[in-house]
Amino acid sequence: MTDPQPVDSGAPPRLPGADELDAVRRSVVLETAVRLVFHTILVFSLYLLLAGHNQPGGGFVGGLVAGLAFVLRYIAGGRAALREAVPVDPGVPLGLGLVLAAGTGVTALLLGGQFLESGKVELDLPLLGIVKATSALPFDTGVYLVVVGLVLGVLRTLGAEAER
Amino acid sequence: MSTRVLLPLPVVLPLLTAGLSIVLARYQRLQRLLSVLVLTSVVVIAGLLLHTADTSGPAVVQLGGWVAPIGISLVADRLSALLLLVSATVLLAVLLYAIGQGVADGRRSPLAVFHPCYLVLAAGISMAFLTGDLFNLFVAFEVMLVASYVLITLDGGAAQVRAGMTYVVVSLLASVLFVTAIGLVYAATGTVNMADAAERLQDVPDGVRLVLGLVLLVVFGIKAAVFPLFSWLPDSYPTAPSPVTAVFAGLLTKVGVYAILRTQTLLFPDSEVISQVLLVLAVLTMVVGILGALVQDDLKRLLSFTIVSHIGYMLLGLGLASKAGLAGAILYTVHHIVVQTTLFLVAGLVERRGGTSSLRLSGGLQHVAPLLAVLYLLPALSLAGIPPLSGFLAKLGLLQAGVADGGVLAMVAVAAAVATSLLTLYAVGRAWSEVFWGPVADVVADPDRSDSVDVGTARTPRLMVGAAALAVVGGLAITVVAGPLYGLSARAADDLVTPSRYVEAVLR
Amino acid sequence: MTGNLTLALLTGLLYTVGTYLLLQRTLTRVVIGLGLLGHGANLLLLQAGGPPGRAPFSGAAGTAGDGVADPLPQAMVLTAIVITFGVSAFLLALAYRSWVLTGDDEVQDDVEDARIARQRPDRHAHAHPEELS
Numbered sequence: 001m002t003d004p005q006p007v008d009s010g011a012p013p014r015l016p017g018a019d020e021l022d023a024v025r026r027s028v029v030l031e032t033a034v035r036l037v038f039h040t041i042l043v044f045s046l047y048l049l050l051a052g053h054n055q056p057g058g059g060f061v062g063g064l065v066a067g068l069a070f071v072l073r074y075i076a077g078g079r080a081a082l083r084e085a086v087p088v089d090p091g092v093p094l095g096l097g098l099v100l101a102a103g104t105g106v107t108a109l110l111l112g113g114q115f116l117e118s119g120k121v122e123l124d125l126p127l128l129g130i131v132k133a134t135s136a137l138p139f140d141t142g143v144y145l146v147v148v149g150l151v152l153g154v155l156r157t158l159g160a161e162a163e164r
Numbered sequence: 165m166s167t168r169v170l171l172p173l174p175v176v177l178p179l180l181t182a183g184l185s186i187v188l189a190r191y192q193r194l195q196r197l198l199s200v201l202v203l204t205s206v207v208v209i210a211g212l213l214l215h216t217a218d219t220s221g222p223a224v225v226q227l228g229g230w231v232a233p234i235g236i237s238l239v240a241d242r243l244s245a246l247l248l249l250v251s252a253t254v255l256l257a258v259l260l261y262a263i264g265q266g267v268a269d270g271r272r273s274p275l276a277v278f279h280p281c282y283l284v285l286a287a288g289i290s291m292a293f294l295t296g297d298l299f300n301l302f303v304a305f306e307v308m309l310v311a312s313y314v315l316i317t318l319d320g321g322a323a324q325v326r327a328g329m330t331y332v333v334v335s336l337l338a339s340v341l342f343v344t345a346i347g348l349v350y351a352a353t354g355t356v357n358m359a360d361a362a363e364r365l366q367d368v369p370d371g372v373r374l375v376l377g378l379v380l381l382v383v384f385g386i387k388a389a390v391f392p393l394f395s396w397l398p399d400s401y402p403t404a405p406s407p408v409t410a411v412f413a414g415l416l417t418k419v420g421v422y423a424i425l426r427t428q429t430l431l432f433p434d435s436e437v438i439s440q441v442l443l444v445l446a447v448l449t450m451v452v453g454i455l456g457a458l459v460q461d462d463l464k465r466l467l468s469f470t471i472v473s474h475i476g477y478m479l480l481g482l483g484l485a486s487k488a489g490l491a492g493a494i495l496y497t498v499h500h501i502v503v504q505t506t507l508f509l510v511a512g513l514v515e516r517r518g519g520t521s522s523l524r525l526s527g528g529l530q531h532v533a534p535l536l537a538v539l540y541l542l543p544a545l546s547l548a549g550i551p552p553l554s555g556f557l558a559k560l561g562l563l564q565a566g567v568a569d570g571g572v573l574a575m576v577a578v579a580a581a582v583a584t585s586l587l588t589l590y591a592v593g594r595a596w597s598e599v600f601w602g603p604v605a606d607v608v609a610d611p612d613r614s615d616s617v618d619v620g621t622a623r624t625p626r627l628m629v630g631a632a633a634l635a636v637v638g639g640l641a642i643t644v645v646a647g648p649l650y651g652l653s654a655r656a657a658d659d660l661v662t663p664s665r666y667v668e669a670v671l672r
Numbered sequence: 673m674t675g676n677l678t679l680a681l682l683t684g685l686l687y688t689v690g691t692y693l694l695l696q697r698t699l700t701r702v703v704i705g706l707g708l709l710g711h712g713a714n715l716l717l718l719q720a721g722g723p724p725g726r727a728p729f730s731g732a733a734g735t736a737g738d739g740v741a742d743p744l745p746q747a748m749v750l751t752a753i754v755i756t757f758g759v760s761a762f763l764l765a766l767a768y769r770s771w772v773l774t775g776d777d778e779v780q781d782d783v784e785d786a787r788i789a790r791q792r793p794d795r796h797a798h799a800h801p802e803e804l805s
Binding site (some may be wrong): 089091092094095096097098099100102103105106109113114115116117118 | 179184
């Protein structure tokens with residue numbers, strides 16, 4: 001299902017950044033589908049991250065799912081589309097995630113607990129009701145960021161050269 | 165500060181800084197400053213931990229507040245704290261050398277990987293020394309190895325890729341075996357906490373226990389480059405940048421040796437068969453390693469073979485299974501970490517000044533770089549065991565322990581150790597005469613070296629020479645404090661032969 | 673304690689095939705072999721945890737006592753899988769790099785072996801190109 005026509009009809013690009021690909025390599029179905037599901041997948045990955053404390057999910061799985069969203073974007077639109085989606089260096093989420101995860105453990109130390117000891121706060125928020133937050137959440141967020149950064153890094157370094 | 169805070173820090177601080185270092189990849193000065201600061205603080209922390217462990221017994225922390233054997237324990241007893249201190253110091257010295265050489269910022273890859281990887285390596289090494297949990301030890305090895313995979317292939321040339329393949333595949337095979345061993349230990353005992361496993365393994369049938377001990381010995385034997393599992397080492401180490409080779413040579417194999425020391429004394433004490441096996445392996449490792457070193461033409465390969473050979477001395481001490489033997493092995497490990505790292509640092513300088521690390525091509529370097537000649541000679545003599553240097557004292561301890569043992573195998577091992585010592589002297593002496601004496605070789609005199617390394621000392625970065633000199637002085641310092649250090653090693657060995665102390669401290 | 677024969681046989685099969693592939697010269701096959709070996713090791717770890725049982729969530733009704741699966745091997749297997757995954761990715765990157773540099777991903781001879789092979793009088797034509805300088 002490739003689109004044989006170069007995109008010159010003045011219509012908006014189907015996927016930002018995808019016009020840098022050769023016309024023969026573009027696919028209407030894939031690009032449209034990716035535009036539809038990309039954000040859904042990201043939201044689902046956030047759900048997995050947040051639900052991970054009591055249910056199947058967690059930072060690693062959430063990060064992988066988010067990574068898959070970026071992989072889809074890369075497959076549909078190539079490097080440029082990926083750069084449009086994430087305009088930061090892959091090292092930034094990776095490093096921040098590592099800092100966040102390690103920092104959670106150190107915070108427990110500073111608060112007088114054991115390293116990586118978990119704590120929790122229960123908040124009674126308006127509209128949302130009682131919300132329970134545990135210190136596992138920032139740790140998991142760190143893992144999430146590391147995995148996302150890793151996937152982006154793999155796409156940039158291996159994918160970018162493999163394309164040529 | 166209490167051990168509650170101190171004990172996790174050698175692991176978590178480098179990791180945290182590694183994260184920061186990736187984010188701050190553009191600010192290379194800041195990266196360097198952070199790395200130096202964090203490794204300096206790890207040295208200080210390790211010193212404090214050693215003091216605590218020596219004065220008031222093993223320090224224990226249960227991660228996350230989960231009490232052993234459910235949670236993961238970090239333990240700093242005399243042995244692990246001592247090795248942590250030495251390795252942190254060596255890591256710091258090599259970092260300074262690397263900064264001087266500009267490996268750290270010579271290649272601008274997207275992630276500016278040297279500093280983060282080096283810190284992750286440091287975290288993995290600290291974790292391997294401190295952990296009291298078999299599976300956590302596996303994770304520590306992996307953290308350390310993954311960082312080392314990146315560092316060994318840092319240049320990305322054909323030679324690095326070829327060597328990297330061998331190195332990664334061998335290490336990965338060892339990791340798979342490690343997981344297998346952990347599975348078997350867990351099936352037999354239902355725990356991976358080393359202290360808990362030590363107690364439960366006493367109820368396991370002898371045959372099963374022997375198999376578990378041998379599987380773990382194979383796993384750590386690959387990491388420690390024990391005969392016949394060493395051939396990956398001389399093939400892969402010399403291709404890496406010299407600071408990387410130096411830190412690998414000094415530390416990675418010793419982490420394997422530490423793991424052998426820890427698991428064999430704690431989990432499988434008094435196993436006659438394993439002791440015999442260790443003695444045989446010690447003899448073969450020493451002799452085969454040094455014979456390999458004798459025929460090398462490349463300085464770095466020659467030194468790589470001496471690593472293999474001298475691992476045998478540590479096995480000898482462990483195989484004797486006496487307090488004196490273990491004390492000798494610990495002192496030897498400390499001495500060898502420092503001296504071997506120093507030799508590789510100096511070899512890096514030689515390669516830089518002489519333009520080659522080939523013995524055949526170089527010569528007469530002492531005319532142009534007399535300081536370098538001294539820097540090479542001191543650790544080389546110490547490695548060979550010339551009195552009064554630290555190598556002599558460490559070897560003397562081992563030989564005395566061997567003679568005191570009196571068994572046939574022990575006497576054979578002692579003879580092999582003496583012979584290896586002499587052959588080491590021949591090997592490093594040959595390198596010394598080929599590189600530093602004789603007429604000045606063409607490569608040394610060549611004024612058009614493109615990498616800006618001139619014949620005059622001025623062009624070699626002061627920081628590199630300084631760091632190498634620091635390491636040499638460190639080696640001499642071991643000689644000076646050998647008395648107290650041997651006392652400390654003996655106390656650590658005493659802990660090892662009475663594993664109940666470790667078990668008590670972890671499980672209360 | 674009873675074991676699961678199917679799992680045990682499968683573990684053995686994975687180790688066998690993995691070891692065979694590990695001995696090949698092509699790095700891609702070595703990577704696949706290591707992957708299979710890793711699966712075998714993980715399966716072994718899983719069997720070490722005993723028979724399957726109910727989900728080990730504390731606090732849920734009726735989870736105390738017998739019939740609860742051992743959670744520790746599962747956690748360890750997950751960790752091991754993640755590590756094997758990462759390292760396999762690195763090995764594949766190396767294989768790719770080797771393909772870029774030399775045109776294949778064959779694991780090459782040890783430098784030492786190559787040098788000794790070159791010293792044989794009838795063989796010096798087949799010397800390996802890269803020797804350490």
